[in-house]
Amino acid sequence: MYEQQDDAMNILASDLPEKDTTCHHDHRVSCSNCRLGSLCLPIAVSSDDIDQIDNIVLRSRPIDKGNHLFNQGDSFKSIYAVRSGAIKTYSLSASGKEQINGFYLPGEIFGMDGISDFSHASSAVALERSAVCEIPYDSLGKLSNELPSLQRHFMQLMSREIANDQKLISLLGKNSADERIAALILSLSARNVRRKFSATDFRLPMSRTDIANFLGLTIETVSRILSKFSKQNVIELQNKEMRIIDMDRLRSIAGID
Amino acid sequence: MYEQQDDAMNILASDLPEKDTTCHHDHRVSCSNCRLGSLCLPIAVSSDDIDQIDNIVLRSRPIDKGNHLFNQGDSFKSIYAVRSGAIKTYSLSASGKEQINGFYLPGEIFGMDGISDFSHASSAVALERSAVCEIPYDSLGKLSNELPSLQRHFMQLMSREIANDQKLISLLGKNSADERIAALILSLSARNVRRKFSATDFRLPMSRTDIANFLGLTIETVSRILSKFSKQNVIELQNKEMRIIDMDRLRSIAGID
DNA sequence: GTGTCGATTTGACATGCGTCAAATCGCACA
DNA sequence: TGTGCGATTTGACGCATGTCAAATCGACAC
Numbered sequence: 325m326y327e328q329q330d331d332a333m334n335i336l337a338s339d340l341p342e343k344d345t346t347c348h349h350d351h352r353v354s355c356s357n358c359r360l361g362s363l364c365l366p367i368a369v370s371s372d373d374i375d376q377i378d379n380i381v382l383r384s385r386p387i388d389k390g391n392h393l394f395n396q397g398d399s400f401k402s403i404y405a406v407r408s409g410a411i412k413t414y415s416l417s418a419s420g421k422e423q424i425n426g427f428y429l430p431g432e433i434f435g436m437d438g439i440s441d442f443s444h445a446s447s448a449v450a451l452e453r454s455a456v457c458e459i460p461y462d463s464l465g466k467l468s469n470e471l472p473s474l475q476r477h478f479m480q481l482m483s484r485e486i487a488n489d490q491k492l493i494s495l496l497g498k499n500s501a502d503e504r505i506a507a508l509i510l511s512l513s514a515r516n517v518r519r520k521f522s523a524t525d526f527r528l529p530m531s532r533t534d535i536a537n538f539l540g541l542t543i544e545t546v547s548r549i550l551s552k553f554s555k556q557n558v559i560e561l562q563n564k565e566m567r568i569i570d571m572d573r574l575r576s577i578a579g580i581d
Numbered sequence: 582m583y584e585q586q587d588d589a590m591n592i593l594a595s596d597l598p599e600k601d602t603t604c605h606h607d608h609r610v611s612c613s614n615c616r617l618g619s620l621c622l623p624i625a626v627s628s629d630d631i632d633q634i635d636n637i638v639l640r641s642r643p644i645d646k647g648n649h650l651f652n653q654g655d656s657f658k659s660i661y662a663v664r665s666g667a668i669k670t671y672s673l674s675a676s677g678k679e680q681i682n683g684f685y686l687p688g689e690i691f692g693m694d695g696i697s698d699f700s701h702a703s704s705a706v707a708l709e710r711s712a713v714c715e716i717p718y719d720s721l722g723k724l725s726n727e728l729p730s731l732q733r734h735f736m737q738l739m740s741r742e743i744a745n746d747q748k749l750i751s752l753l754g755k756n757s758a759d760e761r762i763a764a765l766i767l768s769l770s771a772r773n774v775r776r777k778f779s780a781t782d783f784r785l786p787m788s789r790t791d792i793a794n795f796l797g798l799t800i801e802t803v804s805r806i807l808s809k810f811s812k813q814n815v816i817e818l819q820n821k822e823m824r825i826i827d828m829d830r831l832r833s834i835a836g837i838d
Numbered sequence: 839g840t841g842t843c844g845a846t847t848t849g850a851c852a853t854g855c856g857t858c859a860a861a862t863c864g865c866a867c868a
Numbered sequence: 869t870g871t872g873c874g875a876t877t878t879g880a881c882g883c884a885t886g887t888c889a890a891a892t893c894g895a896c897a898c
Contacts, residue, residue: 531845531846533845533846543845543847544846544848546846547846547847547848548847548848550847563846
């Protein structure tokens with residue numbers, strides 16, 4: 325759990341003895357006090373505007389692992405921001421195959437498919453106990469009319485989603501299994517950095533099966549390649565705890581030369 | 582060339598001798614007179630509103646095959662609608678590989694990547710002589726504030742783009758070469774129908790190389806599978822002229838059971 | 839602890855698709 | 869009509885990754 329991670333780090337540093345290892349964030353904390361800050365909201369909006377956003381955001385109690393936020397076909401009402409934990413979205417193709425479309429970490433927004441025909445094109449499920457903010461779409465639309473920077477930000481989020489999808493398309497269409505897995509590790513690392521956590525040490529929130537599904541591989545191939553990377557001292561991996569040992573090597577495997 | 586196709590068909594029927602095979606549409610025709618009609622614009626907007634849209638749309642002269650509308654990295658100014666012909670968009674990955682992200686046929690909108698960071702994430706090039714409408718993004722934004730249905734429509738277009746990308750991700754990650762090719766043929770057929778053309782007879786606007794690139798295959802595999810489909814009497818293919826003979830079979834190959 | 843069950847790893851083998859090479863086609867242009 | 873060259877097809881072969889099977893690990897209940 326990412327939100328717990330810095331608590332755990334503080335304990336290791338043992339300079340803040342009043343902290344404990346349980347997640348004790350008030351899940352109703354306002355946007356202005358949210359440590360994720362501009363990760364999910366536009367940096368440009370003023371304090372007054374943030375209060376307005378605060379008013380439309382719904383903060384539910386944490387979602388347990390395996391629980392769904394919405395299902396494919398559900399009528400579309402809201403978009404969501406991850407506060408803590410991790411979410412995956414997946415869709416069933418016409419032939420009934422499940423395809424994971426994305427993993428979402430704290431500060432990231434999901435659920436923007438579904439705007440097109442008012443029903444969700446994918447399902448969203450918690451990979452671990454997670455907290456999410458729900459932002460009703462009609463309120464967001466109204467507020468956007470008053471806050472141009474919010475509207476722009478929202479457009480940018482959708483557009484970024486498209487750009488991400490297109491990177492994944494390229495990865496699946498053009499890259500080997502080694503390259504796909506290296507790219508995923510680097511993506512998780514970069515997103516960890518974005519949240520001010522370690523670039524080299526983090527926990528994989530998803531199972532090997534999920535990684536395989538997402539990358540268009542089998543679980544056996546994923547396992548073999550992770551073992552190979554470990555043997556080659558590119559990473560260290562114990563269960564889901566990942567440590568990147570040779571970042572340059574990983575980049576070169578991923579094809580970022 | 583799709584806009585020429587019905588001219589060509591009329592000539593075959595030889596009941597309209599005054600038509601010729603050259604493209605003689607006035608490329609400056611207004612939105613309200615455009616035969617594509619609600620394919621690209623929201624069906625909900627009134628005539629008055631359409632005039633307003635008309636005023637912001639730029640209609641350039643036709644683009645020759647191989648010419649670019651924009652290049653990856655160009656600053657983002659407009660989105661585009663295909664009037665006639667066909668456009669492909671592609672992007673270069675970090676490792677320099679080209680990935681075709683989509684083919685766009687008359688009535689379809691492209692160029693919506695790039696909103697996120699004000700620069701295009703892909704390049705767009707004409708597959709054949711094509712006419713496109715250019716819609717400046719800032720004018721569109723302003724007009725959207727006055728026309729809620731336009732704003733909604735635009736959101737829907739972006740969201741549909743996401744849904745399309747996710748279908749492609751699933752196709753690339755989970756389906757065999759046979760299935761991918763069958764799915765592409767069916768997609769082109771369905772989009773032909775949307776434009777009131779034949780579901781079974783159409784011209785592939787792209788090369789085998791483009792098909793291979795788009796579907797994450799090699800040109801040899803594409804060629805072999807198209808040959809196989811022909812031998813099995815699922816399709817008839819002469820060069821780029823496609824005729825679907827056994828639609829049900831094609832659907833079952835694509836995995837739509 | 840001990841048992842149970844799903845998750846992961848590892849190995850042996852099979853195959854779909856890529857690679858390399860050569861033939862053929864089709865269109866532009868002389 | 870011929871000539872050239874890129875596009876496409878076809879064949880032979882190899883390899884990356886899938887499939888099947890079995891061993892091992894890890895988390896959780898009791």
